[in-house]
Amino acid sequence: MSFADLKYRKREKSGKSYVSSVQSVLPESPVPTSTISPQATTRTHAQTSLPAVFSNDNVPASSYNMFSSVPRTESVGIVTPPQETTRMGVPATASDRTTGTPSHEGANTPVTYESGMYKSLPSFLEIKESGQSGRGLWSKGSSVIRPGTTMLSLRPHVFSLSSSYLPSHCSGCAGSPDSGLKRCTKCRQVWYCNPACQNDDWSMHKPECSSLQNWAASAPSDTVSVPSDAVRCLGRILWQIKRKGANSIWAKEIWAMQSNRKIIQLSAVDAHTHLAQAVVRYLGLSSPAELEEYGIASTADLVDLISRFITNTVALTSPSLTPIGVFVSPLVALINHSCAPNVVVVFPRGQNKPEKEPAMKVIALKDIMPGEEVLMSYIDTTLPKDLRQNALRETYSFQCQCRACMESTMDVREVVWCPRSCGGTCSIPTEEKRISCCTICGAALTDPDAIIDAARIGQEAFDKATNLQSIDHHKAKQLTSNIIPVLISAGMTPSTHPLLALQKLHQMLLLSSFSSQLTQETLDETIRTAGKYSAGLTTILTEGHPVRAVALAELGKLLAVDEPYPPTPPPKSGSSFPPTGPARLKAAYETHLRARKELMIGFGRDAEGGEVGQSVRSTIVQLEKELGIWTSGIRNALEDVPRLPPRPFTG
Ligand SMILES: C[S@@+](CC[C@H](N)C(=O)[O-])C[C@H]1O[C@@H](n2cnc3c(N)ncnc32)[C@H](O)[C@@H]1O
Secondary structure (H helix, E strand, O other), X not given: OEHHHXXXXXXXXXXXXXHHHXXXXXXXXXXXXXXXXXXXXXXXXXXXXXOOOOOOOOOOOOOOOOOOOOOOOOOOOXXXXXXXXXXXXXXXXXXXXXXXXXXXXXXXXXXXXOOHHHHHOOOOEEEEEEOOOEEEEEEOOOOOEOOOOEEEXXXXXXXXXXXXXXXXXXXXXXXXXXXXXXXXXXXXXOEEOOHHHHHXXXXXXXXXHHHHHXXXXXXXXXXXXXXXXXXXXXXXHHHHHHHHOOOOHHHHHHHXXXXXXXXXXHHHHHHHHHHHHHHHHHHOOOXXXXXXXXXXXXXXXXXXXXXXXXXXXXXXXOOOOOEEEEEEOOOHHHOEEOOOOOEEEEOOOOOOOHHHOOXXXXXXXXXXXXXXXXXXXXXXXXXXXXXXXXXXXXXXXOOOOOHHHHOOOOOOOOEEEOOOOOOOEEEOOOOOOOOOEOOOOOOEOOOHHHHHHHHHHHHHHHHHHHHHOOOOHHHHHHHHHHHHHHHHHOOEOOOOOOHHHHHHHHHHHHHHOOOOOOOHHHHHHHHXXXXXXXXXXXXXXXXXXXXXXXXXXXXXXXXXXXXOOOOOOOOOOOOOOOOOHHHHHHHHHHHHXXXXXXXXXXXXXXXXXXXXXXXXXXXXXXXXXXXXXXXXXXXXXXXXXXXXXXXXXXX
16 A cells, blocks of 8 residues: 555545644644655565675775765755745744653653763763753863864764765765675665675664665656655664664664754744655555554654654765765764854764774864863854854754854855955945945945845855756856856955855866866866865864865865866966966965864864875875975986086186
C-alpha cells in the first residue's frame, strides 16, 4: 500500500488523514497539505548478511579538491539558506521549548548528564541553563581557553551524505579517497572505502539498504531515486532507536535535544509535514501505529522528533568546508547561537584512522574566559543582520539578541565607500533611511536611489545565478561577470552583501571552467576575484575563522598555479594584482604562510590545521625550494657576469 493509499483509507475510516493529524499537532496550521507522489512502499524484511559491496562497477571517487564548493540544496537545519519571510510566530521563551522523552511508556526516565555521550565533556566545560536560550555549554575552571584549542572531539551520533556526494564519499567514514570506493551491490546507492568502513556502518545500513531499494523502485524519475539527506538521516535515527531500544542511552540522548514543536513558524509547517510524510514512506510503514516500535507512540512524538532534528542538525562538511551532508550530535546540539561566535564545528581529517572518522571537532576561535558561554553560529555570519535574523526565526524559532545583532554601529556587511573617496564608509541607504553620511568626513551620499537599486538587482542576480549554476554554467558566469562591476561602481566595499557572496560564486564558476588551455586572463581574473573575496572575509570574520583560512589557502593555491606561457601583458586598466614571475611566486608563498597560521586556529592546532593545513604546509616547502632556486639562480647569474677589465687609458 502506498502512503497516498494510506491517506485515502484513513479518511474513509475516520474522516481524518494521517497527514492532517501531523498538521493538527503543529501550532495553528492553516497551510494546506501538499500531496506527495504516490509510490508503493511495501514493508521489507531486514537482511541478515552484508551485501557484497565490492562489485566491478565502481564509480571513481572525486579527488581532493580544495576549490570544490557547492551550495547545499537538499537539507534542513543550520545550513538552510535564509529566506525573506514575514514573521508569524513569537520569540521563544524557555517554557515554549521542550526537551526530554517522548510521551509513550517505557522511555520516560530522563538521560542524566553523567551518562553516555555526556561523559566525553572535558573538565573545563559544563552544561548550564539560561533564561534566554535554555541549556548551553559554558566554560568552567580557572583557565582561559585559547584560539585553536580543540574543545570537543567525537563522532556524530548519526550522519547522512547529501545525494550528490553519495558516489564520491564513503558512507562509513565520510572520506573521499582518490580512488577505490566500492558500492553496495544491493541498493547500489551507497559507497564504502573498504570492508572495515562497510562493517562499521552495517547496523545503520542494513535496514536502510532495503528502504533505498524500495524508494528507487517506486521513484518516478532518476533524479529523485534517493531520498534527501534529511529523510535518510531521520531514517537512520529511527532504525537505531529500534535496534538499541527506546530506553537506551543513545535514544534518550536524541530525545534530550530541544524540540520547538510548539513554536514552529507557520512558514516552516509545510517543511515539517513533508519531512514527516517522506520519513513514514521511506520506512515502508503501512500504518502510523507501526511507528511504536521506533519509540514513537503518537503523531505528536513524530512531529517532536522532526522538530528536534531540524532544530539540532548541523552541516557535515569536507575538510575544505564544502557542505556534504548533515549530522546530529546531541552534545554539539547543546551549543547556543551567536552571530559573533567563539567556537566553530569542523571536520579537519588528516589525522585519524578511518574508523575514527568522521571526527567532528569544536574549536575555540577566540579567548574564552572561565564562566563564559560557548557559542557557535547556526547561520552564515557574512549575511547582514536582517537576513541572519530571518533565517534564525524561520529554522530555530528565536529572535537573536547577540552582540552583533544588538550593536548600533555601522555594519561592514552593508556599506559603500565615501562619495568623496576619503577612505571612510557610509551605511547602505534603505527606503526607510535614505540619508547616509561618511563615518570620517561626514559627506552625504548624493544618489541613494542608485545604491538601493544596485543592492536590489545585485540580490536578484545572485539568486538567479545560484539557481542557474548547475543548469547553465555559462549563463550563471555571465550574470556574475556583469553584475559585479555594477555593484563595485555603486561603491560597495568587498565585505558588503551581496557583493561578497557574488565574488565567491564568481570565483567558483571561474574555477569550474578551468581547462588545460587556461589563459592568463582567466587565471588572473580568478586570482583577483579570490583576492577580493578573501579581503571581504578578512573584514568580517575573526582571524583564524576556518572560512577565512580556507579562502586564503585557495588564493595562495591560485597564485602558485604555473602562469600560462607565453605570458600576456597586464590589463591596460593598470591593476598591479596579481604580479607575474618571481613576484607572483613570492605572493603565493606569503599567502600560504598566512593561510597556514589561520588554518592552525580554525581547524585546531592538534590537527595541524587538518587536511587543508597539512596540504598547505607541503606546498610551503615546495615554494621555499622554488623560491630558493630563483634566488640562487639570480645570485649565480649576477656572480657569473664577467667582470670587464679596466678600460685602457687612451689619452
Ligand atoms: C541547537 S539548540 C541549542 C540548545 C538548546 N538551548 C537546548 O536547551 O537544548 C537550538 C535552540 O536553542 C535556542 N537558542 C539557541 N541560541 C539562542 C540564542 N542566542 N537566543 C535565544 N535562544 C537560543 C533556540 O530555541 C534554538 O532553537
